[in-house]
Amino acid sequence: MAAGSTYTPIATYTLGSNTTVTFSSIPQTYTDLVLVTETTGTTNGALDVRFNGDSGTNYSRTGLYGDGTTAESFRNTGLAYGLISAGAGATRSIAISHFMNYSNSTTYKTYLTRGGDASSGPGLSIYLWRNTAAITSIALTGDPIGSNIGSTSTLTLYGIAAA
Amino acid sequence: MTNIKRANTSGITKTGTAIADVPDAPTIGAVTDAGTGTSVTVAYTAAATGGTVTTFTATSTPGSLTGTGSSPITVSGLTTGTAYTFKVKGTNATATGPESAASSAITPATPTSYQSIATFAVGAGGSASINFTSIPQTFKHLQVRYIARNTSTGYVNGGATYMQFNGDTTVNYSFHDIRGEGTSTSAYGQPASGGNNVMYVNGSTGSGSSNTLIYGVAIVDILDYTNTNKNKTIRVIGGQDTNGAGYIDLDSGAWYSTSAVTSIQLTNGTFAENSHFALYGIKGA
Numbered sequence: 001m002a003a004g005s006t007y008t009p010i011a012t013y014t015l016g017s018n019t020t021v022t023f024s025s026i027p028q029t030y031t032d033l034v035l036v037t038e039t040t041g042t043t044n045g046a047l048d049v050r051f052n053g054d055s056g057t058n059y060s061r062t063g064l065y066g067d068g069t070t071a072e073s074f075r076n077t078g079l080a081y082g083l084i085s086a087g088a089g090a091t092r093s094i095a096i097s098h099f100m101n102y103s104n105s106t107t108y109k110t111y112l113t114r115g116g117d118a119s120s121g122p123g124l125s126i127y128l129w130r131n132t133a134a135i136t137s138i139a140l141t142g143d144p145i146g147s148n149i150g151s152t153s154t155l156t157l158y159g160i161a162a163a
Numbered sequence: 164m165t166n167i168k169r170a171n172t173s174g175i176t177k178t179g180t181a182i183a184d185v186p187d188a189p190t191i192g193a194v195t196d197a198g199t200g201t202s203v204t205v206a207y208t209a210a211a212t213g214g215t216v217t218t219f220t221a222t223s224t225p226g227s228l229t230g231t232g233s234s235p236i237t238v239s240g241l242t243t244g245t246a247y248t249f250k251v252k253g254t255n256a257t258a259t260g261p262e263s264a265a266s267s268a269i270t271p272a273t274p275t276s277y278q279s280i281a282t283f284a285v286g287a288g289g290s291a292s293i294n295f296t297s298i299p300q301t302f303k304h305l306q307v308r309y310i311a312r313n314t315s316t317g318y319v320n321g322g323a324t325y326m327q328f329n330g331d332t333t334v335n336y337s338f339h340d341i342r343g344e345g346t347s348t349s350a351y352g353q354p355a356s357g358g359n360n361v362m363y364v365n366g367s368t369g370s371g372s373s374n375t376l377i378y379g380v381a382i383v384d385i386l387d388y389t390n391t392n393k394n395k396t397i398r399v400i401g402g403q404d405t406n407g408a409g410y411i412d413l414d415s416g417a418w419y420s421t422s423a424v425t426s427i428q429l430t431n432g433t434f435a436e437n438s439h440f441a442l443y444g445i446k447g448a
Binding site: 061077098126 | 196198272274275277278279280281282308309310341342343344345346347348374376377378379380382400401402403404405406407409410411413437439441443
């Protein structure tokens with residue numbers, strides 16, 4: 001079994017002002033993508049995610065979170081965007097999202113996120129983007145869709161290549 | 164000694180004795196960083212003409228470091244951060260032939276701590292099991308990442324994969340999970356005492372989902388897998404979403420064995436075409 005180095009940084013945004021972010025022209029040479037976000041300043045405590053500019057109701061998720069007293073689960077169907085946890089207002093939040101086999105053009109895309117912040121607790125979510133297209137761009141805004149992500153937020157996209 | 168085609172490079176042909184032809188120059192191919200920081204692989208295409216080659220040799224410039232074998236040849240002992248080119252030549256009983264043209268330059272990069280070990284992409288007809296064998300013992304931790312669809316039943320949409328180590332099929336596995344199923348949460352466990360003969364890795368999409376475009380995912384961390392003085396601990400994050408059903412799952416598990424993990428087997432029904440499994444190693448300091 002040969003081994004090869006991977007987990008390669010593709011692009012990083014460190015926001016100097018409140019703005020939105022798009023990772024575009026994503027190389028199609030990796031197996032998985034990993035998005036690491038440390039964000040603040042969103043209205044509803046989430047990042048809204050769209051792939052390839054798709055604004056159709058093709059996104060859904062199932063989530064699990066704990067708030068210090070209870071564990072709860074939730075589900076959203078027929079969304080026009082995916083959701084990743086982010087810090088609301090001044091609260092800071094981290095999330096690590098894994099986009100598996102993102103370059104295949106045969107299956108729908110399933111991805112998962114582990115994230116949380118000190119004020120609302122940890123969470124796990126599994127997502128489905130009902131589209132067989134390879135992911136070539138990832139656009140992120142605050143929630144509600146189109147709003148800004150707070151300045152000083154950092155967002156890094158990595159590529160992982162299988163042997 | 165099969166043919167007399169021409170004089171060798173000395174220009175002398177021995178009358179009455181068949182002299183094997185001298186190899187012609189191969190065509191150089193791609194040179195690839197092997198990810199170790201000190202080795203690369205050199206691809207070539209053997210010449211269609213000339214004598215039959217018994218040994219192909221790749222030689223570096225600078226350093227004259229060599230490797231032999233079939234394409235791609237591994238050349239080791241390189242210096243991280245130094246640019247190299249490579250030429251390949253063939254040798255047989257008669258002589259060593261001329262070298263190929265030089266390859267493009269390559270600079271072995273400092274290896275990262277996260278390295279790809281092996282991958283399985285399930286093709287047409289599916290696969291009943293995925294086996295990672297001969298796992299290198301040079302990392303600190305392992306990570307298995309997969310997307311999968313199989314014929315499993317019994318969980319949300321089916322949705323389970325079984326993991327075993329080193330071919331151990333006895334009741335040496337335990338696991339506990341917390342899961343969210345959209346409207347409710349639950350927890351499940353299989354203790355070590357009277358435990359299970361497999362570890363459940365929730366994350367595939369099973370027979371309960373009729374949409375064959377939907378695949379579940381899982382990321383499995385196997386910690387300190389080479390140690391031989393304690394049992395092995397495993398963490399799993401996985402799930403599937405089908406736009407109206409599905410689950411997200413966080414598992415912890417254990418394999419009650421002090422053996423180093425040298426192989427991993429994943430089963431449960433048949434994995435569908437386009438399922439994809441990859442094994443990675445994470446270095447320790």
